[in-house]
Amino acid sequence: xxxxxxxxxxxxxxxxxxxxxxxxxxxxxxxxxxxxxxxxxxxxxxxxxxxxxxxxxxxxxxxxxxxxxxxxxxxxxxxxxxxxxxxxxxxxxxxxxxxxxxxxxxxxxxxxxxxxxxxxxxxxxxxxxxxxxxxxxxxxxxxxxxxxxxxxxxxxxxxxxxxxxxxxxxxxxxxxxxxxxxxxxxxxxxxxxxxxxxxxxxxxxxxxxxxxxxxxxxxxxxxxxxxxxxxxxxxxxxxxxxxxxxxxxxxxxxxxxxxxxxxxxxxxxxxxxxxxxxxxxxxxxxxxxxxxxxxxxxxxxxxxxxxxxxxxxxxxxxxxxxxxxxxxxxxxxxxxxxxxxxxxxxxxxxxxxxxxxxxxxxxxxxxxxxxxx
DNA sequence: TCTGGGGTCCTAGGACCC
DNA sequence: TCTGGGGTCCTAGGACCC
Numbered sequence: 001x002x003x004x005x006x007x008x009x010x011x012x013x014x015x016x017x018x019x020x021x022x023x024x025x026x027x028x029x030x031x032x033x034x035x036x037x038x039x040x041x042x043x044x045x046x047x048x049x050x051x052x053x054x055x056x057x058x059x060x061x062x063x064x065x066x067x068x069x070x071x072x073x074x075x076x077x078x079x080x081x082x083x084x085x086x087x088x089x090x091x092x093x094x095x096x097x098x099x100x101x102x103x104x105x106x107x108x109x110x111x112x113x114x115x116x117x118x119x120x121x122x123x124x125x126x127x128x129x130x131x132x133x134x135x136x137x138x139x140x141x142x143x144x145x146x147x148x149x150x151x152x153x154x155x156x157x158x159x160x161x162x163x164x165x166x167x168x169x170x171x172x173x174x175x176x177x178x179x180x181x182x183x184x185x186x187x188x189x190x191x192x193x194x195x196x197x198x199x200x201x202x203x204x205x206x207x208x209x210x211x212x213x214x215x216x217x218x219x220x221x222x223x224x225x226x227x228x229x230x231x232x233x234x235x236x237x238x239x240x241x242x243x244x245x246x247x248x249x250x251x252x253x254x255x256x257x258x259x260x261x262x263x264x265x266x267x268x269x270x271x272x273x274x275x276x277x278x279x280x281x282x283x284x285x286x287x288x289x290x291x292x293x294x295x296x297x298x299x300x301x302x303x304x305x306x307x308x309x310x311x312x313x314x315x316x317x318x319x320x321x322x323x324x325x326x327x328x329x330x331x332x333x334x335x336x337x338x339x340x341x342x343x344x345x346x347x348x349x350x351x352x353x354x355x356x357x358x359x360x361x362x363x364x365x366x367x368x369x370x371x372x373x
Numbered sequence: 374t375c376t377g378g379g380g381t382c383c384t385a386g387g388a389c390c391c
Numbered sequence: 392t393c394t395g396g397g398g399t400c401c402t403a404g405g406a407c408c409c
Contacts (some may be wrong), residue, residue, distance in 0.1 A: 012409095057375065059375080181408075183407085230380075283403065284403080285403080
């Protein structure tokens with residue numbers, strides 16, 4: 001029998017901040033959403049009492065919770081804590097799947113002999129996270145991944161729900177359809193309009209059941225993961241000036257290129273994302289004849305897409321660049337290609353090292369993005 | 374004082390090939 | 392010589408998740 005423990009950290013970013021600074025314990029901590037712009041990325045449970053939640057615009061959070069302690073995002077710190085959480089999970093199974101920075105699935109199948117009954121192991125894992133890191137986690141245990149996830153969400157905060165084999169349907173039936181991952185506000189509305197409000201009602205429709213709730217899950221890892229690496233930014237004020245747009249674009253490209261090289265990848269597809277002042281958003285992409293991880297090549301494509309899609313005097317509020325259809329570097333290269341690129345690679349690695357050490361401004365190319373051709 | 378930034382997955386049409 | 396259909400790639404958009 002397969003066993004999946006879904007682990008979901010409670011108010012992760014805010015909790016990490018409270019661990020780093022115990023004076024914040026028991027206080028309404030709000031990460032992100034400062035200076036009016038931007039949104040909340042995490043709120044401690046003390047802050048949630050006031051109605052603050054993630055994805056909420058900062059000004060709104062401030063209105064609901066004026067005495068809230070607003071902190072800037074510290075991705076690096078959260079990432080380190082995330083590593084420690086996963087290191088604990090990996091002590092209980094070789095099969096741990098990270099779903100995000102604060103969520104993962106531990107495959108406990110076949111661990112009975114070593115650790116005992118899965119439900120006991122699950123509780124032990126959650127306790128370990130709390131004891132070792134001072135962080136609270138919630139868990140769901142089931143023979144189905146989806147059910148485990150739903151159980152973990154329901155268990156929040158600081159809880160654990162075990163759904164014994166055979167009781168999955170009984171567990172799910174009374175829940176509203178939007179409890180199912182993948183059913184967001186749009187789909188929920190459509191289903192409600194058709195009179196389908198509970199999972200029980202959804203399970204009665206074979207088409208919907210197959211699409212949204214695959215309890216059987218035959219093969220694991222059959223999903224095709226088309227990774228992508230992207231970077232985007234919302235401008236301080238809507239931009240009309242083409243030259244300034246290109247400067248922003250160059251900065252985005254540098255970041256994407258750096259991460260691509262760090263991951264040892266090259267991309268065959270470059271996508272430019274543009275959000276206009278009215279929030280209308282478009283993406284424009286181009287596939288290259290040969291994959292690249294070089295700033296100048298990525299920039300040339302991004303700039304071309306910008307030129308084609310932003311008419312003069314159009315105000316733009318967001319620009320984004322992303323690289324997809326990734327291949328591992330060195331894949332299918334002729335010797336000639338390899339030789340040609342080697343010196344470029346050395347140059348870029350040197351630049352990346354300097355930037356890592358002295359900051360992004362260490363190398364002064366950004367003021368004058370190279371023109372294509 | 375409007376609405377972040379990182380992603381994945383799915384769909385659908387058109388091009389192109391056989 | 393005017394006509395089917397399947398497969399794959401590319402592009403774009405949208406829903407969703409954390």
